[in-house]
Amino acid sequence: MKKSALLTMAVLAWMCTVAVQAQIERPRLVVGIVVDQMRWDYLYTYYNKWEQGGFRRLMDQGFSLDNTLIDYVPTVTAAGHASIYTGTTPAFHGIAGNDYMLHGRPTSSVRDTTVAGVGTDSSAGKRSPRNLLATTIGDQMKLATDFQARVVGVAIKDRAAVLPAGHAADGAYWLDGKAKRFVSSTYYRDALPRWVSRFNDEHQDLLAGDLWNSWRGATATMQLAAAAIDGELLGRDEVPDLLTISISSTDAAAHNYCLHVPRVDSIYYELDRQLALFFDLLDRKVGEGEYLVFLTADHGGTYTEPFMTGHRVVTGTWNPSQAFKDTNAALEARFGVPKLLKSEMEFSFYLDNELIAARGLDRDAVAAEAVRLLSVPDEVQWVVDFAHLDRYVLPAELRERLVKGYNQDRSGELFIIPTVGVYARYRPDAGANHGTWSQSDSHIPLVMMGWGVPHGSSSRQVAMTDIAPTVCAMLRIQAPNGCIGHAVTEIVDYSTNR
Template sequence: MLKNVISGLLGLFWVFSCPAQNKIVSTKSADSNSKPRLVVGIVIDQMRYDYLTRFYNKYGEGGFKRMMNEGFNCKNNHYNYVPTYTGPGHASIYTGTTPKYHGIIANDWYDKEIKKSVYCTGDDSMKSVGTDTEDGQMSPHRMKTTTFPDENRLFTQMRGKTVGISIKDRGAILPAGHTANAAYWFYGKDKGYFISSTFYMDTLPNWVNEFNNSNVVASYLKPWNTLYNIETYTESGNDLNDFEGGFKGKETASFPYDLNVLKEKNGGFDILKATAYGNSIIADFAIAALNGEQLGQDNMTDVLAVSFSSTDYVGHNFGVNSKEIEDTYIRLDKDLERLFKALDTQVGKGNYTVFLTADHAAVEVPSYLQSVKIPAGYIDFKAQKNRFTEFMEIKFGTSDLIENVSNNQVFLNRAKIEELDLDLDDVQEALVNEIIMYPNIDKAYTATAMSSQEFNTGIEALLQKGFNQKRSGDVLFVYDPAFISYGKTGSTHGTGLNYDTHVPLFFFGKGIKHGQTLQKTEVTDIAPTMSALLGISFPNGAIGQPLEFVLD
């Protein structure tokens, strides 16, 4: 009796003293039908957050604005590591973790074991499907952790499907994860086909062959002009300027571009990648995949990972302030509307959930910034690398101590250091002390510091989250803001500064509230949020937290 009384009092104490716990308790029972039939992850390659606000008045009601009006807008969403590249970005979005854990430290990196550069999705053990070239020898084998689509496949006993689609192989492969049913990417050149890898299949499905044999891709080899009168494109700079690259065979980087004429000098069908039409091709293929792969047709949740890459190619070529980038986003908005309408029709409105984000943003063209008196500039990477080598020869009597310099990292020849009976920490520290004296080098750190200290704020914390002990270099360095190792035209990315880290994040559809927040969110929160929505395990390396305030 006494035991029961004490137990009851303790229960009352718990109820009245733990309001936070009570607040999140739900009386709703689990219902498999409450899950979306399809999750669509959309990544816009190189999309700055301010493209939403700069071009807002040019967008229609069915694309970006539909996500704003019906979904949840996280306005202060950032990358929480360096480097902000395509491979690491796509991996981080879907794994919920950073290069420190998932291991995709760049698009390409120097492999310290085999002593040569490797590509993030390259896999010589695979064969191409859909082409006789090496372009399909790909897989996600270098990504160490699971994605939320992997966890969904495991949860559904492999009955929930996963399909990845992109212009870029890495944009299709890394999001789809290790257990995907399929990943498809664009092979341009003389074909204009979508291809895959034997990692997923031995032959392309009939629906892909039908798409490849249709006239869809070839139909975009036409003039690319602005969708609306160019005079109304007041949200971007002059069409004719000194800050853009353009295409071979055309004297100026200005509208219009006759793609059928220019294709011969610009890689055949590859020219489409660097135009707004590349995104349209991806939308066409994704819509075809809904039916071809029978996505979202039962109560087992499927995942469709779509990456629009042409925004990145256009940004690299023409820059973030170009008429070309404005037109690309105006047209992308219409492609998103087409995709959402197809989802409404083929899956059913209320049966699917979408998130949209970017793999990184981009810097304004430094030469343009210089013209308006903002500090910016260019780094001579070759001269810098030679200076590293010369210093090592003077300091340690040999030029063989540096094996590789790439991705703002220096890889030392550890065997040579041991042979010369040098202390690795001393060599790293000496190089840091040298590099920090160079013009336009803002920060430099040793691998020892990254491995042995804990950084919680600033660029140091971002570098540490991007540092993988087995794969990263011996010394990491950071350029001054808006200083890049790149050509004098077009934009690039890779830093931990706001112009590279601040990207959109929308959720909308089944299970999502309508609202917005300026609370800071991070891309590593996306995968745990989708896992929470689906009631599945978080990806095994996830460090992000579910964004409870977006979930209905």
């Protein structure tokens, strides 16, 4: 009798669990769209020029968080994509920049020499998320669904496809610029799926053009994303899937030209058209109201010096590579040892600590002299030595961003904070840039639309790191393991109480 009673209780408990699970409502598909270097104000700058079905549909039907800030420095692509999907910052997820020093050697955020390319024989295929130290939204979806959720990432930039998709993704696909094809790596699978190969074959004319600096990049990326909907059968059942999309050409064109020039404008207009087509596809394939979309940016951007000075707006530039050379030369003159600075990457300067120790020099003396040399009036406001951050009188907001952006194993010991309005320029003909804490670089759009999202807007300050916990809360799953953000209550409370 006891065994029978225990069996009955177990069956009842299982039935109750199934019943509870059946009552949990979730979107069938989550789509994350990152528009590289899209400033927040673009939502309104372009609003009257957009058509009804793309950006305007997001704005008119969705919820816009108009005061979303990046809560760390440097504000660059790899760190931004990682932070959006992990809900944490470089201090924890480890992506200290697009490039950084790892084990004493320079590396890129997604470079992995242990894997081979898929769809390419070139080094462009040697990519994986192994440098990412935290889990992502997609990883948590996999864990919560016993790995039944499908997770796919697409972008022109490798880091913009790999980092958002996460560790457990079914695939990430990026452009091999020389081969003019979308490729992947053996980290995910041994051969391209048929739908990617077919896309490459059927869009040779499109892929042969300039995808980096023209509207073609937005077209190719969004059409590859559309192909993934059918190719991976995304959003076709009750198990939620994730598709991550990043538009890279908006960043490349702005870097090579400027903000709001016709070439850059044309990319946003084409992206608007492609978004309208994509949302219509989701309505038909997944079902209107059955999917959740969020659109944001990895960072903003700054107008060029010629443009600003031409309109009498205070600005300036600072050349990191020249500062690196000049400082190394001055350090050699002072200490008699060449190359005491090992590298310079995205506002970070790395001391060669092994060389300093081998030559019997005092590390703090070398660092202090480097700080003095790098502190150029009118260009650099602060040079911070992270070994002695407590000695600096800094605004609390800036200090917090520095701490969140510093990874002790991967960031440079010295960090440059340019004077307000000054941006880094590596060559005289460079276009827009980013990387600082300023509003132009750190104020990003965040619009959510679809399943469980009310219509409206809020000017309450939220952070880039709030995106992941918000999406996970709506999915009723655990946030990524390094998450420090907070769910946006204006959206989550509505989705849970509707």
